[in-house]
Amino acid sequence: MDVLNVDYMLGLVPVLLTYLPLTLQLAGVGMVLALILACLFAVVRVLRIPVLNQLTIVFISFFRGTPLLVQLFLFYYGLPQLVSALTVIDGITATIMGLTMHFSAYMAESIRAAIVGVDRSQTEAALSIGMTNGQLMRRIVLPQATRVALPTLMNYFIDMIKATSLAFTLGVTELMGATQKEAAGSFLYFEAFIVAAIMYWIVVEMLSKLQHYLEIRLNKAYSR
Amino acid sequence: MKTLLINTLLTISLLASAPLLAQEGPLRVGMSGQYFPFTFVEQDELKGFDVDVMNAIGEEMGREIQYETANFSGLFGMLESGRIDTVANQITITEERQKAYIFSDPYVYDGAQVVTKKGNTEVESVEDLKGKTVAVNLGSNFEALLRELPYADQIDIKTYESNLERDTALGRVDAFVMDRVSASQIIKEKPLPLELAGPTFSQITNAYPFRDTEAGRALRDEVNQALATLRDNGTLASISEKWFGTDITQP
Numbered sequence: 001m002d003v004l005n006v007d008y009m010l011g012l013v014p015v016l017l018t019y020l021p022l023t024l025q026l027a028g029v030g031m032v033l034a035l036i037l038a039c040l041f042a043v044v045r046v047l048r049i050p051v052l053n054q055l056t057i058v059f060i061s062f063f064r065g066t067p068l069l070v071q072l073f074l075f076y077y078g079l080p081q082l083v084s085a086l087t088v089i090d091g092i093t094a095t096i097m098g099l100t101m102h103f104s105a106y107m108a109e110s111i112r113a114a115i116v117g118v119d120r121s122q123t124e125a126a127l128s129i130g131m132t133n134g135q136l137m138r139r140i141v142l143p144q145a146t147r148v149a150l151p152t153l154m155n156y157f158i159d160m161i162k163a164t165s166l167a168f169t170l171g172v173t174e175l176m177g178a179t180q181k182e183a184a185g186s187f188l189y190f191e192a193f194i195v196a197a198i199m200y201w202i203v204v205e206m207l208s209k210l211q212h213y214l215e216i217r218l219n220k221a222y223s224r
Numbered sequence: 225m226k227t228l229l230i231n232t233l234l235t236i237s238l239l240a241s242a243p244l245l246a247q248e249g250p251l252r253v254g255m256s257g258q259y260f261p262f263t264f265v266e267q268d269e270l271k272g273f274d275v276d277v278m279n280a281i282g283e284e285m286g287r288e289i290q291y292e293t294a295n296f297s298g299l300f301g302m303l304e305s306g307r308i309d310t311v312a313n314q315i316t317i318t319e320e321r322q323k324a325y326i327f328s329d330p331y332v333y334d335g336a337q338v339v340t341k342k343g344n345t346e347v348e349s350v351e352d353l354k355g356k357t358v359a360v361n362l363g364s365n366f367e368a369l370l371r372e373l374p375y376a377d378q379i380d381i382k383t384y385e386s387n388l389e390r391d392t393a394l395g396r397v398d399a400f401v402m403d404r405v406s407a408s409q410i411i412k413e414k415p416l417p418l419e420l421a422g423p424t425f426s427q428i429t430n431a432y433p434f435r436d437t438e439a440g441r442a443l444r445d446e447v448n449q450a451l452a453t454l455r456d457n458g459t460l461a462s463i464s465e466k467w468f469g470t471d472i473t474q475p
Contacts, residue, residue: 015268077301087306091294171254171294171302180386181265181293184258187414189390 009191012182016195019178024203026092026174027161030099034107034160035153037100041108046115056108063105069166072098076170091170099163103156110156114149115141147218154211158204175199250288251443253278254308257293258386261409261467262314273467274312277331280459284450295385297363303433309443310432314403316365317429325433326440328447331460333475335424336369337404341392342417347399349422354378356398359388366401369426393417403428405472429475 041060044052063071076094079086089097118141126140168177175196183192255263255274263272270291282289292308302308303325310328317327338358340347347356354375360366362383370381384391388400393416402410404424411418432447434440454460460473 011267018268073301077298077305080305080307084306090307168293169295169298171292171298171307173293177293177295178265178268180295181257181270182267184256184260184386185264185266185271187260187389187410187416189387 005188005191008186008188009195012192012195015182016175016178016199019173019175020199020203022092022172023161023164023175026095026099026164026167026172027157030096030103030160030164031157033096033100034104034156037104038107038111041104042111042115045108045112059101060105060108063101064109068098068102068163069169071102072166072170091167091172094170095164095167095172099160102163103160107153107156110152111145111149114145117148118144147215150214150218151211154207158207161203161207162200250290251282251285251310252290252292252308254292254294254299254302254311255313256296256299256386258296259313260406260414262406263293263312273463274314276463276466277454277460278312280454280463281447281450284453285446296361297385300363300433303435306435309440310434310447312432314406314430315433317431318365318368320368321433324436326436326444328432328434328444329451330429330431331451332405332430332472334403334405334428334430334472336366336401336426336428337407337424338399338401338421339389339392339407339411339418340399340421341395342419344398344419344421347421350425352421353399356380357382359384359391359397359400361386361388361402365428366403369428370401389414389416389418403430405468409468 041056044056072094075089075097076091079089122140122144123136126136131139164174165176167174168180173181179192179196183189186192255270257263257265257270259272259274261272262274263270265271270293275291278289278291292302294302296313299308299311299313303311314332314334315321315327317330321327338347338350338353346352350373353370353373355378357380358370359382360370362385367381367383370376370379373379382397388397388402389410391397392400399421404420407418407420410416411420432444434444434447451460455473461471464471464473
């Protein structure tokens with residue numbers, strides 16, 4: 001009892017590893033979709049496109065202003081109550097929907113800030129040599145904004161990976177759900193959860209390395 | 225990742241046609257997978273008394289059983305929204321639940337039990353819970369049982385999603401309340417310093433809940449029939465003997 005049961009922990013590693021891909025899939029798909037959505041929102045907000053701008057503001061306000069777990073329950077249990085056909089939304093889909101909308105709301109704001117943060121003189125210079133709006137965005141503003149937004153976007157991705165641990169409440173057995181059930185069978189809570197914690201940690205650490213590499217690449221133009 | 229995307233798209237396109245899909249698939253059974261020894265996981269294998277009984281029912285009905293595990297607090301939502309057909313997680317029949325669901329015949333008869341950390345002399349019966357902090361599982365019937373006690377307002381009830389045995393052993397709460405059968409089992413088999421405090425204080429009967437719809441009622445009747453057969457031919461008793469060394473399926 002007082003000593004760590006190392007054999008149990010080692011035995012648990014291959015079992016829990018089989019659930020890691022699902023955790024990464026949930027976060028990976030969620031991140032790609034959230035990025036697309038967030039870019040659209042940010043552009044709508046920066047260009048102040050009428051109607052869409054107001055709708056986006058409400059969307060961001062709601063998904064940033066309510067807990068992710070509440071949103072997951074709304075998608076998974078709430079919607080089928082209104083429209084029974086929506087039962088076809090399975091746990092995995094509902095989790096991805098929740099992660100996408102929740103995190104796109106946060107990410108839209110940091111992308112918008114990055115775009116707005118690009119110095120106005122850059123825009124003026126580009127326009128003065130006859131660039132179109134599209135060229136201005138693609139060649140001048142977005143490359144500079146990407147560099148600014150990257151660290152915060154990476155933060156959200158890391159947060160999203162850990163947020164997938166809520167999915168077991170919707171019946172999706174991902175890394176955390178598998179760990180909870182194993183711990184319930186063995187009552188070796190510390191051993192089970194420390195194995196899971198180390199797995200999350202390693203994944204996030206690898207992402208930090210990736211972020212570091214990307215930052216160096218994006219900073220090339222600025223280093224002397 | 226690609227399949228997930230396709231899945232998502234398929235799901236959206238299926239929304240319109242969903243009600244047309246056939247009903248007769250496997251029987252979808254929800255459980256927490258976190259309630260030793262009724263439902264738990266060891267080395268990725270779902271096991272327990274409730275798994276064995278459900279498998280026997282499925283065999284009797286000639287239907288495959290598909291287990292869906294989720295946190296306990298999500299199970300009734302899954303039943304309500306039609307994602308599972310019933311819950312096999314020692315669901316106690318209560319008035320409140322009977323308003324929303326219909327129940328099969330009981331398949332477990334048990335009592336509520338106070339459990340404390342080993343050596344706790346302050347709490348030796350349910351009456352001693354006055355002024356104490358007591359843990360129960362979130363959404364379980366034991367919270368309601370505690371609230372029915374005449375001195376309920378003097379008990380600080382803490383609800384847990386899981387791991388309340390551990391918190392009691394750590395001394396974060398004075399006691400927890402659970403059914404006698406699984407409490408005894410936990411004390412016997414798991415390395416936690418816990419002990420039963422006094423006799424049971426309430427009779428409970430556990431059964432399978434179903435949605436109160438035509439399909440739900442038909443399914444309930446089928447399950448009842450299977451349960452009766454399993455009771456008569458001794459299967460229920462032998463599954464109980466295997467897990468508990470005693471027959472908990474009789475009143």
